[in-house]
Amino acid sequence: MRLKLNQLGAWLGAVSTSLCAVPLGQAQVQVTDSVVVVVDASGSMGAEMAGTGRDRMSVAKDALKQVLDQIPDTTHVGILVFPQGNWVYPLGPRKESMLAGAIDSIQSGGGTPLGDYMKRGADVLLDARRKQFGYGTYRLLVVTDGEAGDARLVEAYTPDIISRGITIDCIGVEMASRHTLATKVHSYRNANDPESLKQAISEVFAEVASVDAGQTGEDAFELIADLPEATASAMLKSLSTSGNQPIGESPSMRSVESPSPNPAPSYSGGTTSSQSTSGAEDDPLVLLCAALCVLGIPGLVIFAIVKGKKK
Amino acid sequence: MKANKSIIVGLALSVSVAAATAQTKLFSELVGPGSVGSVKAGGALQVPFIIWGGDMATFHANGGLKTKSGTIFQKQGLNLNLTPGDDFVQQVRDYRSGKSAFLRGTFRMMGQASEVIGSDPRTKGVMIMQMTWSAGDHLISREAIKTVTDLKGKTIAVQQGGPHIGMLDDVLKTAQLGWDDITVKFYDALTGPGSPPEAFKDDLSISACFAVTPDMIGLCTDLNSVGTGAEGTVKGAHVLVSTAELSRSIADVYVCRKDFYDANRPLVRKFVAGYLKATEELVDKRAAHDAGTRDQSYINLLNQTVQIYTEEVLPNADEAHGLLLDCTFAGYPGNVSFFEKQGNLHGFEAFQTASLELATSRGYAKQKMGLFPSGLNYKNDDFLKYLNKTEAKQGERFRAEAVLSEIEELSSGGLLDDRTILSFTINFNPNQTDFSAVRYAAEFTRVIEMADKFGNAVVAIRGHSDPSKTLIDLIKAGNAKGTLRRSGTQGNYRYSLNGRALDLNDTSQLVDAIAAGDFDGVENYNPRRTMQAALNLSRNRAGAVKNSVAEYAKAQGITMDLSQIQPQGVGIAEPFIAKPRSMDEAKQNMRVEFRLLRVSAEVTQESDFDF
Numbered sequence: 070m071r072l073k074l075n076q077l078g079a080w081l082g083a084v085s086t087s088l089c090a091v092p093l094g095q096a097q098v099q100v101t102d103s104v105v106v107v108v109d110a111s112g113s114m115g116a117e118m119a120g121t122g123r124d125r126m127s128v129a130k131d132a133l134k135q136v137l138d139q140i141p142d143t144t145h146v147g148i149l150v151f152p153q154g155n156w157v158y159p160l161g162p163r164k165e166s167m168l169a170g171a172i173d174s175i176q177s178g179g180g181t182p183l184g185d186y187m188k189r190g191a192d193v194l195l196d197a198r199r200k201q202f203g204y205g206t207y208r209l210l211v212v213t214d215g216e217a218g219d220a221r222l223v224e225a226y227t228p229d230i231i232s233r234g235i236t237i238d239c240i241g242v243e244m245a246s247r248h249t250l251a252t253k254v255h256s257y258r259n260a261n262d263p264e265s266l267k268q269a270i271s272e273v274f275a276e277v278a279s280v281d282a283g284q285t286g287e288d289a290f291e292l293i294a295d296l297p298e299a300t301a302s303a304m305l306k307s308l309s310t311s312g313n314q315p316i317g318e319s320p321s322m323r324s325v326e327s328p329s330p331n332p333a334p335s336y337s338g339g340t341t342s343s344q345s346t347s348g349a350e351d352d353p354l355v356l357l358c359a360a361l362c363v364l365g366i367p368g369l370v371i372f373a374i375v376k377g378k379k380k
Numbered sequence: 381m382k383a384n385k386s387i388i389v390g391l392a393l394s395v396s397v398a399a400a401t402a403q404t405k406l407f408s409e410l411v412g413p414g415s416v417g418s419v420k421a422g423g424a425l426q427v428p429f430i431i432w433g434g435d436m437a438t439f440h441a442n443g444g445l446k447t448k449s450g451t452i453f454q455k456q457g458l459n460l461n462l463t464p465g466d467d468f469v470q471q472v473r474d475y476r477s478g479k480s481a482f483l484r485g486t487f488r489m490m491g492q493a494s495e496v497i498g499s500d501p502r503t504k505g506v507m508i509m510q511m512t513w514s515a516g517d518h519l520i521s522r523e524a525i526k527t528v529t530d531l532k533g534k535t536i537a538v539q540q541g542g543p544h545i546g547m548l549d550d551v552l553k554t555a556q557l558g559w560d561d562i563t564v565k566f567y568d569a570l571t572g573p574g575s576p577p578e579a580f581k582d583d584l585s586i587s588a589c590f591a592v593t594p595d596m597i598g599l600c601t602d603l604n605s606v607g608t609g610a611e612g613t614v615k616g617a618h619v620l621v622s623t624a625e626l627s628r629s630i631a632d633v634y635v636c637r638k639d640f641y642d643a644n645r646p647l648v649r650k651f652v653a654g655y656l657k658a659t660e661e662l663v664d665k666r667a668a669h670d671a672g673t674r675d676q677s678y679i680n681l682l683n684q685t686v687q688i689y690t691e692e693v694l695p696n697a698d699e700a701h702g703l704l705l706d707c708t709f710a711g712y713p714g715n716v717s718f719f720e721k722q723g724n725l726h727g728f729e730a731f732q733t734a735s736l737e738l739a740t741s742r743g744y745a746k747q748k749m750g751l752f753p754s755g756l757n758y759k760n761d762d763f764l765k766y767l768n769k770t771e772a773k774q775g776e777r778f779r780a781e782a783v784l785s786e787i788e789e790l791s792s793g794g795l796l797d798d799r800t801i802l803s804f805t806i807n808f809n810p811n812q813t814d815f816s817a818v819r820y821a822a823e824f825t826r827v828i829e830m831a832d833k834f835g836n837a838v839v840a841i842r843g844h845s846d847p848s849k850t851l852i853d854l855i856k857a858g859n860a861k862g863t864l865r866r867s868g869t870q871g872n873y874r875y876s877l878n879g880r881a882l883d884l885n886d887t888s889q890l891v892d893a894i895a896a897g898d899f900d901g902v903e904n905y906n907p908r909r910t911m912q913a914a915l916n917l918s919r920n921r922a923g924a925v926k927n928s929v930a931e932y933a934k935a936q937g938i939t940m941d942l943s944q945i946q947p948q949g950v951g952i953a954e955p956f957i958a959k960p961r962s963m964d965e966a967k968q969n970m971r972v973e974f975r976l977l978r979v980s981a982e983v984t985q986e987s988d989f990d991f
Contacts, residue, residue, distance in 0.1 A: 204916055205916065206913075228901070232897055273912075273913040275917040276849050276917070276970065277852065289848070290963075291870070293852055293855060295884055297884055297959075303887040305850065307891045
C-alpha cells in the first residue's frame with residue numbers, strides 16, 4: 070500500500086508543481102502563476118544596515134533577486150514600489166534582462182504606506198485571478214523593514230489577504246521579530262541570512278496520498294474521521310469561495326445562485342474580512358451576465374417567436 | 381404566439397405524412413406495387429420540394445415553381461417544374477414511375493426508401509447533394525426528465541416515418557440506450573391533430589415528444605424556457621435535445637435516379653452548382669436581413685415562399701425568414717466534406733451506415749441496399765469557376781474564452797445541470813501517470829462521437845480533486861496555531877475551538893472560524909494553498925484528458941474542433957464524498973466528468989456553412 074501511495078504522491082507532485090508543465094492544447098485559455106512583489110523604498114530603507122556597511126535597500130535588492138531566481142520562468146512577476154507608487158515591473162511575463170534593471174532602479178526616500186501598498190498589490194493579484202477564473206497560484210512577496218506609517222492597515226489587511234487564498238511571503242530587512250509580517254504570514258526570510266533566502270518555495274501537494282511521507286494514508290484520514298460530512302462540506306465551501314473583491318471590501322452580492330433583477334446588496338461596515346462564508350464571488354462578469362440574462366430574456370422570446378419551421 | 385398557433389392549425393390541414401398507419405410497415409408495402417418507368421424526356425423536369433428553409437434556396441434559384449428567365453437555374457440551362465413533395469410515399473411512386481428523376485427528403489428517409497428504390501438498377505439512388513442541417517427540430521420532455529439518460533423506460537411520441545425517427549435514433553445512441561429501452565408511440569402527423577405534440581398535452585403517459593419549432597414554442601415558450609402551464613404551454617415541458625445543438629442529425633438531401641444521372645451527369649452538375657450558388661446568395665441576404673438591411677429581392681423571396689406554402693402553413697414573411705433561420709446550409713465546402721472527406725463522422729458513409737441499420741432494424745426494409753455518393757467532380761469548372769465561397773474552411777466554431785467564461789458562471793451559479801444534455805465520469809487510479817486512450821478508448825470514442833453529432837453543444841471536461849488533504853491541513857493548521865484542540869482517546873475525542881468546547885456538528889462555528897482566520901498563517905499547513913493546488917490539479921487533470929482525447933481522435937484520422945471541448949477545474953468544490961474515510965473513498969473524488977452542454981449563441985463563431 071505504501072509503495073502505491075508514494076507513487077501517487079510523486080505523480081501528483083509532478084502534475085501540481087507547475088501549471089505550465091502540462092501543455093494545455095489549443096483553443097484553451099492559458100493559466101499562469103503570479104507573484105507580485107511589494108518593495109518598501111521608504112526613507113528608513115536608506116538607513117545603514119547594522120554590521121554590513123551597506124544600506125538596507127541594497128541588501129533588500131540582492132535578497133529579492135536571489136528569491137526571484139528560485140521562481141519558475143513561466144511565473145508572471147510584477148514589482149510595485151512604495152511610496153513612489155509605481156510599478157517598476159508591471160505584472161506580466163518575466164523578462165530576465167528587464168527584471169534586474171527594474172530592481173536596480175528603485176530609490177529609497179519618503180513615507181511608509183506599507184498596508185496601503187500590500188492592498189494594491191493584492192488587488193492586482195485578485196484581478197489576475199478573476200481573469201483566470203480562479204486558476205493559478207497567487208503570491209504577494211513583501212520586501213520591507215516593517216516600519217509602517219499605517220500599521221493598523223497592515224494588521225487589518227494581512228489576514229484579509231490571507232483569507233482570499235493569496236500566499237504572503239516576506240523578506241524582512243532588520244525587521245522586529247514580533248512584527249505581523251514576521252509572524253502571521255506564510256513564510257518569512259531574513260534578507261541578511263543567506264540560508265533563509267535559499268529556503269525554496271515548498272512544493273504544495275493537493276491530495277492526501279502525499280501527506281507526510283512517513284505516514285500511511287489511513288493515519289491521515291484518522292485526523293478528520295470525527296468530522297461529520299455536512300460540516301466537512303460546509304468548511305470546504307467556505308474555503309473555496311473567498312471572493313475576488315478588493316481587499317478590505319465585502320462582497321457586494323452574497324449569492325449568485327439565484328440572480329434576481331434587484332440583488333440585495335449587503336455591505337458590512339468593517340474593513341477587515343469576515344465575508345468568506347457567503348459563498349459568492351464578487352465577480353463583475355457574473356453581475357454583468359445576470360444583468361444580460363434579465364435584459365436578454367424578452368429579446369430571446371421575441372426572437373424565438375419570430376422563428377418557425379414546418380415540415 | 382397567435383401567429384404560431386395558426387401555423388400549427390394550417391400544417392395540420394396541409395401536411396400529409398409518409399406513414400399510413402401508426403405502426404411500422406415495410407416501406408415497400410406503403411408504396412405499393414408498381415412498375416418502373418423511364419424518366420420522361422422533353423419539357424420541364426419535375427423536381428419535388430418540401431416545406432423546409434433549404435427549399436427556399438431552390439425557389440430562389442428557380443424564381444418560383446417554374447424556371448423564370450434571368451434566374452440562376454435558367455442561366456444554368458435548366459427548365460424545372462417544382463412540385464410539392466411532403467407526401468414522401470407519393471414522391472417514391474413518382475420516382476419509380478419516371479414522373480420525376482428526383483427524391484427530396486432527409487437522409488434517414490432515403491434510408492427507409494432505400495430497399496424499394498434499390499431493387500431496380502434504374503431507380504437505384506445517387507445522393508447528389510446535401511442541402512442543409514436542421515436546427516429546428518426538438519425533443520421536448522416533462523419536468524422529471526433532466527438528461528437523455530433519464531429516457532430509459534419512458535414513453536416517447538414521434539411521427540412515424542418522418543424526420544424525427546433518425547433524430548430519436550441519434551438521441552438514443554447518445555444516451556447509450558436501445559429502442560428496446562423505451563416505449564415508442566407513433567403518430568401520423570408531424571404537427572396539429574394526431575401529432576406527438578398534441579398527444580403530449582393530454583396523455584400524461586408520454587414523457588417526451590418530438591416537435592418542430594412552432595410546436596416547441598407552443599409547449600415550452602422557447603428553447604431555454606420551461607412551460608408554466610399558462611397560455612397553452614405544458615407545465616414543466618422543456619427542450620431536452622434540439623437540433624440547435626444536435627446539429628449533425630438531420631441532413632436534408634436530394635437523390636437522383638441512377639439511369640437519369642448516368643445519362644445526364646452535366647445537367648445534374650448544373651443543378652447542384654445552381655443550388656449551391658443560390659445558398660451562397662441566400663446566406664448573405666439572410667445575414668443582411670438580420671442586420672437590418674432591407675433588400676427587396678429577399679423580401680420578395682420571403683413573400684413568394686408564403687405564396688408557395690400558402691398562408692395557412694406559413695402566415696407571413698417573418699415566418700418565412702424564421703423557417704430559413706432554422707436551417708444551416710452545407711454549401712459547396714460542406715458537400716465536398718460530406719461526400720469526400722476521410723474520417724468525417726457526419727459524412728455520407730457514416731450516415732449511410734446509420735440509415736440502413738435503422739431502416740432494417742426498425743422494419744422499414746428487409747435488406748440493406750445502399751445509395752451511391754454524388755460522384756460529382758467538385759474540381760470541375762462548373763463549380764470552381766462559378767461559385768464564390770468554395771474556399772471556406774471549417775474553423776473553430778467556438779470562442780474558447782467565452783465558452784470557459786460561460787461554463788464557469790453556470791458552474792458557480794449552480795445552473796450547470798439545467799444546461800446538461802448528458803454527463804458521464806471517469807475515475808483514476810493511484811498508479812496512473814497519464815490518461816492514455818488505451819485505458820479510456822470507449823469513453824474517448826463516446827466523447828468524440830458526441831461532440832461531432834452535437835456540433836453546437838460544448839463538451840465541458842470537469843476535473844475534480846479529493847478534499848481530504850485540504851481538510852487535514854485545516855485541522856493541522858488549527859492544531860499548530862492552538863485554535864483547534866483535540867483531547868481524549870481514539871473513538872472518544874473531545875474538541876475545543878479557541879478554548880471553548882466544540883461540537884463538530886456545529887457547522888457555523890467552524891465556518892466562522894475559517895472566515896476569522898483561525899486556521900491561517902501557519903507556515904507548514906496552509907489549507908487555502910492546498911485548496912488552490914487542488915483546484916489547479918483538477919484543471920490540469922481536465923486539460924490532460926482533453927489532450928488525450930485530441931490525440932486519440934488524431935490517431936483515428938478524425939478531425940476534431942478543439943474549441944468545442946473546454947477543460948474546467950472544479951477543485952474540491954463538488955466532492956463525491958466530502959469527507960473520505962479511506963484512500964478508496966478519496967479515490968472516488970479523483971475524477972473527470974464529461975458534460976455535454978447547451979451554450980448560448982453568443983459563444984459561437986458566425987460562419988456561412990457548417991460541415
